[in-house]
Amino acid sequence: MPEPLTSGSEALFARARAVTPGGVNSPVRAFNAVGGTPRFIREATGPWLTDVDGNTYVDLICSWGPMLLGHAHPAVVEAVQRAVTRGTSYGTPTEGEVALVEAIVARTPVERLRLVSSGTEATMSAIRLARGFTGRDVVVKFAGCYHGHVDSLLAAAGSGLTTFSIPGTPGVPASSTELTLVLPYNDRAAVAAAFAEHGDRIACLITEAAPGNMGVVPPAPGFNAFLAETCRAHGALFISDEVMTGFRVSEAGQWGTDGAVEGWVPDLMTFGKVMGGGFPAAAFGGRADVMHHLAPEGPVYQAGTLSGNPIATAAGLATLEAADEAVYARIGVVADALRAGVAESFTAAGLPHVIQSTGSMFSVFFTEQPVTDFAEAQQTDVAAYGALFHAMLDQGVHLPPSAFEAWFVSSSHDDRAVQQVLDALPAAAAAAAK
Ligand code: PLP
DSSP, X not given: OOOOOOHHHHHXXXXXXXXXXXXXXXXXXXXXXXXXXXXXXXXXXXXXXXXXXXXXXXXXXXXXXXXXXXXXXXXXXXXXXXXXXXXXXXXXXXXXXXXXXXXXXXXXXXXXXXXXXXXXXXXXXXHHHHHHHHOOOEEEEETTOOOOSOGGGOBOOOSSSOEEOOXXXXXXXXXXXXXXXXXXXXXXXXXXXXXXXXXXXXXXXXXXXXXXXXXXXXXXXXXXXXXXXXXXXXXXXXXEEOTTTTTTTSTTTTTTTTHHHHTOOOSEEEEOGGGGTTSXXXXXXXXXHHHTTBTTTSSBOOOOTTTTOHHHHHHHHHHXXXXXXXXXXHHHHHHHHHHHHHHHHHHHTTOOXXXXXXXXXXXXXXXXXXXXXXXXXXXXXXXXXXXXXXXXXXXXEEOOSSTTSOBOOOTTOOHHHHHHHHHHHHHHHHHHHO
């Protein structure tokens, strides 16, 4: 297959590297995990990305989750255009903020919600609030779960043992992570042991509602309910991070598929991505008595110059309002078609693989067995993924440039876009099998 011309992207990448570390404003964009030159995108519409060299790609990144409706959705564009002519930020309350918060409260079990500008801010603030509310210090998280670049949550995984963690990056002092307990995902015994030993010091347990940042590793049936119950029994708060899954896995996110069915509710939840419609908007919320501790009602400080920004709230509200049953049905159909295509071509190429999903979010591991935690996820063949990635890119399909990311689809992925992916898969699977 002829490789697409990339001279424009290469020139921009060189220019970018001269002024920005790695040439990118978020590390995964640099293609370090797969090699090669990141495509500099000029514009996007529906499921299509167009780069500065004029190449088009079916987008299976969807901005790492937000673009549930696809790019430049007419309802979102119109809402943004209307909002932007009325000024871009006031630093005073607006009706748009109230409407977006009401829309989220209507779809989820949260009773009170505070808007922020990124998922990182949402989880950082939720943890501060949990500590302020409980008067305790220890935070429990799972290896392989990403909650943004909050210092205390950038803790390396222990070796499958219960360990107070060491920082996962230079720049985070040990004192920032020494109160973070990192446990293996899906491991009830490890959770029970951690709470038995440290229960009276644990302020909260934070988990991705269904992890998508080590590839998709769904919770075992009842695991989230077990976490909620364990936290309750020990007076700790259960924080469900739905930044990635919220309003994507279902109208009520991952919770809509487990908590709503099983009858439990997280104490706090975090949201981002879809609720911002492609703009910087995120949120944290939950029990009214806990949220009551937040300034100005309570003593726990949290604030933001651009929190509840009018353009972002307009885009987010337009996205949630457009996300009807037909949208969720379509992304389900698209995901099913792609999963079936992956399974068929990988099997034909003799590639061992496991496809793991929660709702329409899925990822592919080059393993023999299903993956249940981070240690197992790391067994995947990253070189094979790199070969797959580039063979797909050369055929006009932009997968996430890392083996440990979810593949995202949108309701704008029409039959032509799906077919382009299906047509590209056999040759890419053969390249990965080499
Ligand atoms: N939480 C989860 C589950 C995420 O997937 C992410 C980002 O990918 C974050 C938090 C951080 O969000 P942001 O990148 O908006 O800071």
